[in-house]
């Protein structure tokens with residue numbers, strides 16, 4: 681079933697010049713780019729996006745990290761897009777993520793882990809509404 685999911689290429693990936701490599705992995709898998717924008721994330725947008733985490737002790741650091749530079753926000757579309765993106769991204773902690781995944785290949789951090797992908801269809805709909813309210 682065709683789905684849409686919200687992806688962020690985080691500031692660490694953009695700064696390291698990995699945006700093209702990461703984007704091409706999603707494209708080569710067969711997902712279609714629906715909307716794509718480079719953004720400097722506002723704090724208020726991040727608080728909405730990470731609503732489930734704002735009370736966590738590490739949230740302030742995450743919020744600062746997400747504002748260290750521009751990020752790429754985009755929507756990917758395709759069969760099972762939500763779970764496919766999560767699988768391509770790998771486990772949250774880059775030190776534990778499987779080789780062959782984006783985080784497993786390029787990150788050794790629990791925070792600077794290069795990418796975000798919606799964790800469910802419901803989250804995808806909510807997050808697309810935050811980053812692309814016109815979509």
Ligand code: CDP
Pocket residue numbers: 733738741742771772790791792793795796797799
């Ligand atoms: O991104 P994902 O859904 O895999 O993980 P999460 O548990 O929903 O956490 C969201 C983001 O918070 C992670 O991708 C990390 O960038 C960050 N994080 C952090 O800074 N410190 C932690 N202890 C856990 C997560």
Ligand code: MG
Pocket residue numbers: 799
């Ligand atoms: Mg999450």
